[in-house]
Amino acid sequence: MMHGALEDITKAVGNTPIVRLNRVTQGLAPGVEIYVKCEYLNPGGSHKDRLAWNLLRRAEEAGLEPGGTIVEATSGNTGASLALLAAIRGYKCVFVMPDKMSQEKVSNLRAFGARVVMCPTAVDADDPRSYYKVSRRIADETPNSFYANQYHNPANPEAHYLWTGPEIWKQTHGDIDVFVAGLGTGGTVSGTGKYLKEKKPGLTIVGVDPVGSLYYDFVKTGRITKPFSYKVEGIGEDFFPSTMNLKILDDIVRVDDKECFLMTRDMTRLEGLFVGGSGGAAVAGAIKWAKGKKGPLKILVFLCDAGQKYVSKIFNDDWMRENGFLDEEPGIGVVADILHMRGKRKIVTTTPQAKVKDVIATLKQLSISQLPVVEKGKLRGVVGEVDLLRHLVSGGQKSASSPIHDLVESDYATVTPDTKLELLQGVLADARAAIVMERDAVVGIVTKIDLIEYLAKKNAEALVAKSDKARGAKPKAAPKVAPRKKAHKKANGARERRA
Ligand SMILES: Cc1ncc(COP(=O)(O)O)c(C=O)c1O
Numbered sequence: 001m002m003h004g005a006l007e008d009i010t011k012a013v014g015n016t017p018i019v020r021l022n023r024v025t026q027g028l029a030p031g032v033e034i035y036v037k038c039e040y041l042n043p044g045g046s047h048k049d050r051l052a053w054n055l056l057r058r059a060e061e062a063g064l065e066p067g068g069t070i071v072e073a074t075s076g077n078t079g080a081s082l083a084l085l086a087a088i089r090g091y092k093c094v095f096v097m098p099d100k101m102s103q104e105k106v107s108n109l110r111a112f113g114a115r116v117v118m119c120p121t122a123v124d125a126d127d128p129r130s131y132y133k134v135s136r137r138i139a140d141e142t143p144n145s146f147y148a149n150q151y152h153n154p155a156n157p158e159a160h161y162l163w164t165g166p167e168i169w170k171q172t173h174g175d176i177d178v179f180v181a182g183l184g185t186g187g188t189v190s191g192t193g194k195y196l197k198e199k200k201p202g203l204t205i206v207g208v209d210p211v212g213s214l215y216y217d218f219v220k221t222g223r224i225t226k227p228f229s230y231k232v233e234g235i236g237e238d239f240f241p242s243t244m245n246l247k248i249l250d251d252i253v254r255v256d257d258k259e260c261f262l263m264t265r266d267m268t269r270l271e272g273l274f275v276g277g278s279g280g281a282a283v284a285g286a287i288k289w290a291k292g293k294k295g296p297l298k299i300l301v302f303l304c305d306a307g308q309k310y311v312s313k314i315f316n317d318d319w320m321r322e323n324g325f326l327d328e329e330p331g332i333g334v335v336a337d338i339l340h341m342r343g344k345r346k347i348v349t350t351t352p353q354a355k356v357k358d359v360i361a362t363l364k365q366l367s368i369s370q371l372p373v374v375e376k377g378k379l380r381g382v383v384g385e386v387d388l389l390r391h392l393v394s395g396g397q398k399s400a401s402s403p404i405h406d407l408v409e410s411d412y413a414t415v416t417p418d419t420k421l422e423l424l425q426g427v428l429a430d431a432r433a434a435i436v437m438e439r440d441a442v443v444g445i446v447t448k449i450d451l452i453e454y455l456a457k458k459n460a461e462a463l464v465a466k467s468d469k470a471r472g473a474k475p476k477a478a479p480k481v482a483p484r485k486k487a488h489k490k491a492n493g494a495r496e497r498r499a
Contacts (some may be wrong), residue, residue: 008088013049016041018171023270029396031295034286036277040306044081045306051187052081054159059146066090072137072148076105077305083112096135104309125239149183151241157191164196165312168314181288181302182235182278183215186244188302193248204250208285209235211256213418221250221379223410232260232277240298251283258325261314268307276310279303324420335424338416338454339444347444349374352405359404372435372442373408379442381408382433417422427489
């Protein structure tokens with residue numbers, strides 16, 4: 001062996017540097033410092049190198065032998081890491097990916113000789129066409145195969161418990177107050193978080209989740225709301241993997257695609273850290289969480305993969321513009337525009353203890369179809385006239401005085417004031433309403449009819465401006481949308497068409 005040489009490339013996994021952020025963090029309180037762990041510098045391109053090592057180690061202990069086939073549902077990084085190990089140890093690989101993944105990731109896997117099967121992104125996790133189901137089927141049908149199953153394999157969090165956590169502890173000598181990670185399978189946060197908390201029980205673990213994923217609402221409200229699609233890759237889920245231990249989290253923050261991608265670009269241009277979208281997401285989330293906190297506070301953010309895989313997307317101005325992520329592209333508006341159109345109005349909510357008859361009276365008085373249910377300042381769900389009606393029909397007169405707590409539903413989605421209306425349209429195709437959350441407070445509720453009213457008003461304004469221009473007249477304000485009944489103006493404004 002040459003002096004100083006490694007036996008093979010897998011020995012270069014881990015020991016990734018921890019680096020201080022200096023520019024994107026400006027504006028945080030004195031003493032609040034953010035550091036990043038550069039997992040994207042691993043030889044396979046991400047933190048999944050650690051996972052692949054442990055998955056294969058455990059599989060080999062259970063009898064897997066070289067020459068067999070590794071099958072996995074992967075958004076790319078786990079595949080890349082498994083492919084690297086497979087190349088060294090003589091396994092074949094079949095990877096199943098959702099079709100939203102970047103071309104670079106697909107090519108990367110094929111470069112290692114892996115077979116890649118693409119599946120539609122926009123189907124439920126239990127749809128037979130989903131990448132979870134297809135990968136399971138391929139594994140079942142392939143002799144001498146091993147289904148890596150990163151979403152349900154305990155070897156996933158174990159990799160981070162045995163390796164990432166101790167490495168961070170050793171590197172920092174325990175001088176860490178907060179650990180922040182994006183939430184995907186949960187392997188990173190559950191394993192690293194468990195180790196760090198065992199070492200320092202007062203340490204805070206913060207998860208970062210994209211708008212559209214299930215985790216945020218579930219942690220905040222215990223409700224399984226309607227997931228919807230988003231562009232950032234590797235984080236957020238539309239189901240609950242058993243590798244995720246949400247109880248390890250002390251807090252969770254939510255970021256939208258635009259925040260993720262602008263921060264990803266800033267990380268590269270201002271800090272020299274060429275990271276992928278989930279790295280930008282984690283840092284954007286960490287900064288959001290840290291705002292308003294007092295120092296001294298040492299925060300470590302986990303950066304999973306590298307920017308190379310996203311040059312055709314996040315680092316491509318055309319792609320960013322087409323998707324409305326660059327400021328010069330206004331699009332049709334954001335949720336805040338709908339709230340603004342309604343004017344200043346207090347959001348009306350109810351509580352789980354409210355009586356059925358009182359909620360019906362409120363819905364009637366305000367001429368709305370549903371109300372957010374809030375308890376101790378926290379969103380608990382929505383209650384709608386359909387739910388109340390069903391209850392009354394089945395329970396008779398007496399049930400009008402019962403509390404609504406069993407009638408609170410989860411078939412809504414939560415969005416932020418910055419959510420684009422193009423996205424809201426898709427959200428409302430599936431959910432009965434979108435509840436607008438700012439930080440953890442409910443600030444509005446929006447339904448299809450609100451979106452229609454907003455767009456109709458916008459179109460009317462555009463038409464007036466166009467005809468003024470054609471006549472050479474000075475632009476004047478568009479006619480007001482037909483005034484609502486007085487009662488409508490009082491609150492929410494989230495109304496569904498009534499029969
Ligand atoms: C780019 C990227 N970031 C973050 C994650 C989330 O990590 P974990 O699955 O350990 O929660 C993944 C996982 O697929 C990923 O590929």
